[in-house]
Amino acid sequence: MKNWLILVVSAVFLLTACGNNDSDTDSNSEAISSVENTTGESEETIGFEMIGDQFVEAANVPVDEKVKIIAAFDEYINSFNAKDIDRYANVLSKNAIGFNYEEEIKMLKETFKNHDVKLKDSDATIVKYNEDEAHVVANIDYHVKEHGTDATLNRTVRQVTIFVKENDDWKITRIVGMEKLDQ
Numbered sequence: 614m615k616n617w618l619i620l621v622v623s624a625v626f627l628l629t630a631c632g633n634n635d636s637d638t639d640s641n642s643e644a645i646s647s648v649e650n651t652t653g654e655s656e657e658t659i660g661f662e663m664i665g666d667q668f669v670e671a672a673n674v675p676v677d678e679k680v681k682i683i684a685a686f687d688e689y690i691n692s693f694n695a696k697d698i699d700r701y702a703n704v705l706s707k708n709a710i711g712f713n714y715e716e717e718i719k720m721l722k723e724t725f726k727n728h729d730v731k732l733k734d735s736d737a738t739i740v741k742y743n744e745d746e747a748h749v750v751a752n753i754d755y756h757v758k759e760h761g762t763d764a765t766l767n768r769t770v771r772q773v774t775i776f777v778k779e780n781d782d783w784k785i786t787r788i789v790g791m792e793k794l795d796q
Contacts, residue, residue, distance in 0.1 A: 668738035
């Protein structure tokens with residue numbers, strides 16, 4: 614369980630399928646969504662290939678869809694950093710498989726109330742694509758400071774953000790993350 618808590622704290626605010634919140638964890642975990650434990654079995658294959666330090670991009674992504682998917686990913690990061698709950702909510706699927714939409718918005722408000730959190734992405738790459746779903750993998754630097762204390766957390770997470778197409782828009786349905794071990 615301790616490894617799970619470390620993963621959750623490291624991931625800071627990721628949307629995902631597990632809802633395992635223990636009431637006896639530290640104050641930072643109260644404002645953190647749970648992250649899917651990537652060491653367990655999964656119903657769906659989520660993964661990516663790397664050549665050296667580079668993610669291998671899916672070859673079948675149409676250029677116009679690539680632009681839309683990366684724009685949706687950028688909006689996810691930018692709206693979070695701007696603490697703009699309405700913009701952030703707009704990039705989420707209301708029918709997500711990895712989180713409850715209403716609970717995620719509530720947790721986001723609590724996070725912004727108690728923490729300064731900034732996300733910085735790098736190497737965002739579409740690694741899996743079909744006309745209804747896309748997987749974007751990226752390295753995300755999480756910088757967290759708890760209000761009223763000197764408590765900070767800085768971690769890099771390798772994250773797969775899963776988008777689904779809804780009414781010609783790409784919406785987040787699930788996020789899976791794992792802390793990078795080479796830090």
